[in-house]
């Protein structure tokens with residue numbers, strides 16, 4: 001049997017992670033969805049510890065059930081934020097792939113402005129400063145970089 005695969009999305013708000021995952025029809029665990037379930041608001045950042053505990057609890061259950069693929073949709077900007085998934089992969093004998101949305105900050109800001117859930121620009125600036133692009137050396141089986149891709153009705 002093939003080893004289960006975790007697909008870890010990495011990128012700033014507005015870099016297109018959720019859009020990409022939806023277009024590929026991937027089974028997604030998303031921090032925004034868990035915020036919505038817990039707090040009725042996908043943007044509410046007040047319970048992040050709990051949000052990520054639940055996200056990882058759900059992921060562990062999926063891995064225990066040997067689901068073939070689980071995509072984790074959150075920003076995962078730093079190595080430290082990504083490390084827990086690599087540790088889980090050891091425990092559950094699975095693979096972890098990273099998909100890095102290498103989108104310029106200005107493009108993220110533009111996209112961010114034109115959507116309903118707007119992240120404040122100063123928050124985006126601080127997140128961009130924290131961003132550590134993922135590397136294979138962290139332990140990923142595969143690293144995919146997404147730059148621009150067409151979205152129907154929009155031009156990138």
Ligand SMILES: Nc1ncnc2c1ncn2[C@@H]1O[C@H](COP(=O)(O)OP(=O)(O)OP(=O)(O)O)[C@@H](O)[C@H]1O
Pocket residue numbers: 011012013014015016017018019020032074075111112114115119148149150151154155156
């Ligand atoms: N390739 C693209 N070209 C143009 N617009 C895009 C592209 N991908 C996403 N968008 C638009 O940019 C906005 C942000 O995309 P999306 O919600 O997928 O980002 P995200 O990375 O999931 O952000 P967050 O981390 O805040 O959830 C949306 O309005 C989406 O329609």
Ligand SMILES: [Mg+2]
Pocket residue numbers: 017018019032073
């Ligand atoms: Mg998203």
